[in-house]
Amino acid sequence: MEEERRKDIELANLNASEKIPFEELLSEKELKISQKFFEFVKRRLNVINWLPKYDQTQAIGDFIAGVTIGLTMIPQSLAYANLANVPAVYGLYSAFAGSIIYTLMGTVREVSIGPTSLMSIITVSYTYEKPIEYVFIMTFVCGCVEMIMGILRLGFLVDFISIPVVSAFSTSTAILIIVAQLKNLFGLNFSGKSLPAIILKLGENIKYLRVGDAMLGICAIMFLLFMKYLNDIKAKVSNPILKRSLFYLSLAKNALAVVITTSIAYALAKNPDIEIPFKLSEKVPQGIPSFKLPPFTAMDGNRTIEFTEIASDIGSGFILLPMVSILANVAIAKAFSSGKIVDATQEMIALGMCNVLGSFFQSMPTAGAFTRSALSNVSGVQTPFAGIYSAIIALLALTLLTPYFNFIPKATLAAILICAVYTLIDFSIAPKLWEKSKLDFLSWSGCIIACMVAGVEAGLLVGILLSILNIFIKAARPNLLIYVEKTKDHQHIYVRPSSGIFFPGIDNLREQINIALVKTEFKFPITLDLIKISSIDYSSLKGLESIVKDLKKFNLLVKFINVDEKIQRRLNFN
């Protein structure tokens, strides 16, 4: 075999410049075992790192942010519990447990763990019309899976959800949530899972529309949109006091909507002559959630459903839900941590603990909520301690406000949900995808269609599989640059495989070279340019050997150029 190393700029510069491998810059100190253990504890119980240094300025920042988040979280938690088809109080339990535990273990101060619309809609797709124990079991198992993914450093699995799939998935969930909430907005009563089923039922039931619910719901939506508009014009206001007031007003919009409509309902209920013209939430038990083992069986009427049956019912949910929750946390961490290094392992373990311990508090599956985290950021959060204040607010609501919870109109919660998710709908990515990458467009549209027709969990799976297919196709059929090059004294066939040659692609390379040889009547030698290749597997090594052997039969040589050093060491032809 002949070989030749290109004298490229990089190598030419080798003498002129000094290259410092990165490891040398980061010389780690040697640690004793006792120190290592302490390091480990500090990493896992992150609160130890910042609490001793906690000062007054931080405390004030955290207090304001924590209370703000807490007040936002209460109506959201009630609405998301509604979305997950569980009594509203479980939303608050989840908010309480998530906030406390993340404070102890979390590393990204902005993150607000609690119920989210994404978690709720995935949960309901697996627990729909099942006993409520399914929800707690899902919380527990997902927490375990998240911790295991953290410990085994499997966080990279989340990377297999591509941007087009994330976009398609959130657009679809938003559409599904809105359509599903129309039921509550109009005071209707039916059930359905997929979009066609819900739309069909909606059409059938529209004649039972309750004017009271519909009017209240539409008023609530208009109110929320107006408050959002106030926030939008804030930028044009110069008076700082007015600016600040507008900001807080827009923050409190959900809470205000709940307080106003609940007060109306409460006032109407005082008068025994009037029938309340809209549906109200269920009565909820008062007080903090009891701390107890999550149930591992469920009751369906008189029948006990064993854990194995529950597990087989939920199935893929035990993987999809943790993946989506980690994805949400990763997205938040990325958005707010530029310039800081995120400890992904610790984040996964913390999220896992929020769910594992959360399930002891009868919590729904929780994750970081993007909107609340952004709010936390603008409210000037300083440390994860803000979560303690949010938890206290949730606790206050649970102890003091529960008597009034059953006066919250369902249509109000529907309006809050609709206004929270409609911004997620984004079709503007579609033409960009079409322009930049047809295969990405395919995974985007496949995910949307499957979400609509077969539900969000199937849609997410389809999206992931389609985008993985892209990788497969690239691996099996990498592009080849191939032409006959003629210089004054020399002619050869130039072949350059793009990207890696792994086993699924090597046979194609061999075949294409064979075709090139046949078409040029075995007249020219081959120059194989491996510039794009930086790793190679056993099958590909064997394939390259076969190519050399093939050509020997016709007394032609293969010339390898630009071979990576690591590959060169492994290539040997006798």
Place this chain on the structure above:
Amino acid sequence: MEEERRKDIELANLNASEKIPFEELLSEKELKISQKFFEFVKRRLNVINWLPKYDQTQAIGDFIAGVTIGLTMIPQSLAYANLANVPAVYGLYSAFAGSIIYTLMGTVREVSIGPTSLMSIITVSYTYEKPIEYVFIMTFVCGCVEMIMGILRLGFLVDFISIPVVSAFSTSTAILIIVAQLKNLFGLNFSGKSLPAIILKLGENIKYLRVGDAMLGICAIMFLLFMKYLNDIKAKVSNPILKRSLFYLSLAKNALAVVITTSIAYALAKNPDIEIPFKLSEKVPQGIPSFKLPPFTAMDGNRTIEFTEIASDIGSGFILLPMVSILANVAIAKAFSSGKIVDATQEMIALGMCNVLGSFFQSMPTAGAFTRSALSNVSGVQTPFAGIYSAIIALLALTLLTPYFNFIPKATLAAILICAVYTLIDFSIAPKLWEKSKLDFLSWSGCIIACMVAGVEAGLLVGILLSILNIFIKAARPNLLIYVEKTKDHQHIYVRPSSGIFFPGIDNLREQINIALVKTEFKFPITLDLIKISSIDYSSLKGLESIVKDLKKFNLLVKFINVDEKIQRRLNFN
């Protein structure tokens, strides 16, 4: 964004040399529709291409090769039918149908379609202790899948079976076949599927060992090994006549073993006083197979098993079996076609037709047999017409020899199988894999272990999944070359991702750059070398944009170098 194109040798040479894109060399003629149709028919019914030009020299070559193959195929077919747990006659039906149909459609003259050990052992793993109709249904459906894979050009799926997996799979099947055949060799009677089960049963039953069968079997093995030895010393013989005789003797070794031991059994049976001391094959019906629709239901005692139940029983077999059969044909085509272009689509369609039409002749699943194809090659085959002679030999056996088939000792067939497959056992690849690629070693050993413990079909699946995992890991965590480079007047962080950056890897790249920035205290700009990258997806484009944005926050620039033209067009940063 700053950009810079490396003036590498390739581009520098652009003016000095002439580059001819490959398409220009292969200008295809424009064809009328009628001509196109005729081209299509000629492609699908390949016999049209060579039969009109058939001449006497070719006919002689084909006759010798065809008869040779036919004589080899008869004992093999009986043994492979035995291995697949079906009456011996179905092996001959398969040989007959495969040979005829491939002659009409096949393009590689060396290929001999018929029963093979690989097909038999996979078939039996799905049809074990099921009614025989399962086998015919498998033949039919696998034929359909092969044709569909051909028409849809899904042949590249076979590329996802890597060399280590192929090697592990054939070693495992050989071991399993040998251990399973010990039962017949020793005249024992038990059943078991996985290796531990078979070995356990063998140990329990060894006390029932029949001396007659064992002696006959061991003699047959010794005879076959001696004949193989004769073939091996052939090279050292100078006398051409002796050389030729040794060659034909070694070819006929299986047939000789069958004829000799069957004659002994026949002679013993003539004497009513003697009990034959070894087990014989079942009686088989005489004559050619009837041409009829394959059954789509099976009878299990009095119960009719519907097609849907059969399909769910076979399940993954409908994909694995076609993949292995195509793999076998591809391997043969590659081995014998160097310097010729193989029409993979036509090969898959031809193989599919062999099985679809074969199922009308009550055929077992068939594929190209490597050993017979090699034999065909050395026997001087000229065109696929040789298959007709093989089919005639099979037909003669079916019409004339069937009365004697039930005198064939089972131990002889076991000896033939053991001698046929023991050469497939190859552990020498293991240290090579360990040295060249740990991940390949993992898929090799995973495949072997799973084959042994859970059967060949599970083993093949495990092997394929493990080698695909390799691709995933490479895609998610491509190697990064990253260092700080200091020249006289300039310092920067040099980052070069190896291989493609697809969506699973882009976040890691962004994170590593972030870590590098933090550790160097945001002092140096980044130079991102995309020399190894030749394609990019939407998520990665967005990721690169995010990296640029991240750095802008710290007033640092990202310099892209060696950007592929196609990628350059799609990158745009505002």
